[in-house]
Amino acid sequence: MSSKKRRDAPAEKALAARKRIKSSTEVLAQVNKLAAILKGSTAVARTLDGLHLPQTFREVVEKDADAVLDEVEGAIYQAALSILNGEGFTYDIPSRGRANQQYIPELDRIVLKDSKAPRTFASVKTCRSAVITTRILQLIHELCQKRIHVTKRDLFYTDVKLFEEQNNSDNILDDVACMLGCTRSSLHVVASEKGVVVGDLRFREDGDEIDCQRMGVGGKAIPPNVDKVDGIRSNAMFILLVEKDAAFMRLAEDRFYRTYPCIIMTAKGQPDVASRLFLRRLKEVLKIPVLALVDSDPYGLRILSVYMKGSMNMSYDSSNLTTPDIKWLGVRPSDLDRFNIPEQCRLPMTDEDIKTGKKLMEEDFIMANPEWVKELEIMTKTKVKAEIQALSSFGFQYLSEVYLPLKLQEGDWI
Template sequence: MVAKRKKTATEPRLSTASRKWKQAAESGAVSSGTAAVDAESFLNRVRELKREIESREAAKQRFILQQSSDASSAARIEVRELDCDQVLAELERVILSAAKSILEGRGLSYKVPRRSAGNQEYVEELERIVLKDGVAIRNFASVASVRKTTIMTRVLQLVHELCTRRIHTTKRDLFYTDVKLFRQQTESDDVLNDVACLIGCTRNSLNVVASEKGIVVGRVTFQEDGDLIDCTRMGVGGKAIPPYTDRITNITSDAEFILLVEKDAAFMRLAEDRFYNRVKCIIVTAKGQPDVGTRLFLRRLKRELHLPILGLVDSDPYGLKILSVYMSGSKGMSYDSANLATPDIKWLGIRPTDLDRYGIPEQCRLAMTENDLKTGKDMLEEDFIKKNPAWHRELSLMVKRKEKAEIQALSNFGFQYLTEVYLPEKIRHGDWI
């Protein structure tokens, strides 16, 4: 006989509404509206979280000011937003330096900051990954680097053309300007990041953007290139987050928090149920791994609206990895983490401890693959995870049990269990980490 799992002091006591919903689900009598949402009764926890985050932000700003005069901070590479004229000036400086090197008989070469994992570090006080000052020399005369040097020269030329003409293009269009040279888009994308590092600007400053991927819906309005956008009137599909976030102005909102959702399916459920009207919030998704546009937009919302962000992802290593990219930045773009990272996102769910707590049935739990387990174990060694004991415990439990679950597993209790019971319960009890 299997002993019942003992409830710990940290676990929330589920409401009568939640138990009734589960009983109704078992009897097949679930109907919409089983759990009424009384926003004022549980949003106090979100408001407390907001005050905590504001206090931490103030401490972080003090640390940044101290670091500005510290010699150790000079050993990090931080890029900034530049306008077209500033980018052109830096591009021409790089090319003139290369031309001088050729004329002096030293050949064509570029000194490029190294973006490898060994040249990165996680700074706990900043809560993000930063790039250290290591550099690599790319020499046209070297067989090992001749190809990358050629691609870099071509990308520098293309970016110069874009900034001169004051136009934007997508990464895909950039690749198609010289397919035979680039061969694969990953090669032109990689060098584009190198060029941003070389010049000392954000990637968006190069006027090269990714295609639209992210979506937003809920209690926020803004102007996009002069047009007023009201995200409560965007239907189930939501509003596509534009890649040119610099054209977004006048952001206003009466929301209490931002709900960051991993997957499109959960986003559609929340949008169709108009969850943002029942509980004042803004709902954002990048449909999986976040693109630069969505990360920039989320950071803008956080910076201008000062709202807490709650993350809703699958209970698997990749869900946690997605949250970590939003929070501390990606290794591929660690040079731009100051502009892209949004620290202080709370992991709301689905967490490994939720599987038993909410009675997720065995048929809705999936066995982790070998690749899942490797990713989970690798993440347990990340500084970002080690410095967050609650996240480390949850991920350790996931790896130990070798099981995962998607957000959609909650639909086993009814299609609206997510919006009627799960999210209200989690928010009411402040059940995030």
């Protein structure tokens, strides 16, 4: 009998939690407050220029096709002039290596310092890369003129003989973006899409009117080219950023966004560039809080970090790809006890997990937030992780009916 009792105890507590949930207005009061703070603070949003730092940094901006055409033509005009002067031609390529990267705590993201390297045609060492750079410039010009988008793989295949390996065209494409001072997606080279979105959100995509409240349970695929998106409108009070497909499906099927007006999106694991650009755009236009629902493990946090501060090899583009101010709603290590997650749903962390967890604690963006550090300390001390789905042990709809409402009601994000 005692074993039976032990087994039911968490279930009873789960039931008690359900009773604490108030009306949806009351549930949303805390989010409302957070939204008000965010809307007030955006007036003083920090930019790299605004910081007046002594060094020079390099950041790229989103440019439209005509602006990119101007940049490409400018670069080629310079090269032609130089050739006519009998000097051959040279591109000045910003260095994108680790040594040229720097974390700016005020912006909470990595940016590029301003070191450059000449790429000269008349040099054995850089001749080949100068030729590839020219070819890429030409291809970009064609894409922008035709207003079409391709993948990096397509780009590679247009001249396999020259590029030889996709690595070469990929790398020099990033160089060209840096050189022209614009994002890679401005060059009309896009990543393949992975993400989906549902909820209180309408926008125009390539002229089509999209209403994410009427996208069934499958949702709308996040477009690969965010520059074809405009007219973003929403009455949502927050964006719920979900790590996993299964949790997204649960919330979409339960039409969670009808009770609690929000936008629900997921990139199904490690976020792709398209999803990161899309989130950034939503946040910029709507100025509403972003709350994250990820697994309680180092990998969940790593995903958050990619959304928030970008990945190392795209750091020149960090200002366009990142959404700094994301709140960690759950599942947090401290939730496991608070919500009485049964022992059998808690998984032991592997040595690799623990190593990653400890490494995360040393990262600037974590250290900047003492409450995140505290959660990571719990994780690495208890050596226990848990998936979002662990909440299913209290019933399939516990996530949408109890856990999330309670979290929102209590303003329990950090």
